Amino acid sequence: MRVATSSLPVQSDSLTGQMRIGAPDGCANYILPQVCAVLAVEHPELDIQIVALPRVFNLSRREADLAIGVSAPTAGRLTVQKITDYRLHLAASEAYLKGADEISEKGALRDHRIVGYIPDMIFDRELDYLADIGVGRVPLASNSVSVQLHLLRRGGGVGVVHDFAMPFAPELRFVLQNEIALTRSFYMIRHEDDRQNAKLARFAQALSDGVRKEIFRLEAGILT
Numbered sequence: 001m002r003v004a005t006s007s008l009p010v011q012s013d014s015l016t017g018q019m020r021i022g023a024p025d026g027c028a029n030y031i032l033p034q035v036c037a038v039l040a041v042e043h044p045e046l047d048i049q050i051v052a053l054p055r056v057f058n059l060s061r062r063e064a065d066l067a068i069g070v071s072a073p074t075a076g077r078l079t080v081q082k083i084t085d086y087r088l089h090l091a092a093s094e095a096y097l098k099g100a101d102e103i104s105e106k107g108a109l110r111d112h113r114i115v116g117y118i119p120d121m122i123f124d125r126e127l128d129y130l131a132d133i134g135v136g137r138v139p140l141a142s143n144s145v146s147v148q149l150h151l152l153r154r155g156g157g158v159g160v161v162h163d164f165a166m167p168f169a170p171e172l173r174f175v176l177q178n179e180i181a182l183t184r185s186f187y188m189i190r191h192e193d194d195r196q197n198a199k200l201a202r203f204a205q206a207l208s209d210g211v212r213k214e215i216f217r218l219e220a221g222i223l224t
Helices: 025-030 032-042 094-099 106-111 129-133 145-153 163-168 198-219
Strands: 017-023 046-052 066-069 078-093 114-116 158-162 172-175 181-191
Touching: 017 025, 017 032, 017 198, 025 032, 025 046, 025 145, 025 163, 032 046, 032 198, 066 198, 078 094, 078 145, 078 163, 078 198, 094 172, 114 129, 114 145, 114 158, 129 158, 145 158, 145 163, 158 163, 163 198, 181 198
Parallel strands: 017 046, 017 066
Antiparallel strands: 066 181, 078 158, 078 172, 078 181
8 A cells, every 4th residue: 555645845843044142141141041052952953142232232233133122122123022020139148148237128228238230331221120129329330230140149249139040149148038029021022024034933932932931940949
């Protein structure tokens, strides 16, 4: 008995070619490495580039194929989809907390050294965490969230930390965890001209799914 076979070519589910992702450095340092490493294994012919910069990416100039942002753009020819929420809390190293005055309420923060962003280099209002908390002076500041994390790990003071970064900094402890809690979101941003690009759409979906799963895993304190 002869079995009929289709003459149509079999289309592979594997992604190929180059994909460049623009992302803020918190996401780029603590989320995307794990997510993209998995995608690279699943799609061996795919070249993934992560551009980590503390600024908004210009997709019209093709600085990246897609970008992850901390707010949804309201201007430009862009398509925007929310990926997920993430949480942030104040934290400090155990060594700093042992040698400093107790922080029992928000008002006590004025007596502590604060680590945060350089005020005039905050590229998105959603990153102005300390203004939301009511903190003014920032004695130790950087435009990089990764530098801020290392300052905190070395006993620099008290600062806002992504919950998903905490597993990478075992020296840190949450401060006023029940009193001060922030929630922000990540958004997948693509140029409107790429709406019909099926490959980019598949990659964006796989990336979004991976980011959601990784944030859930890290916020649960799991680091393997």
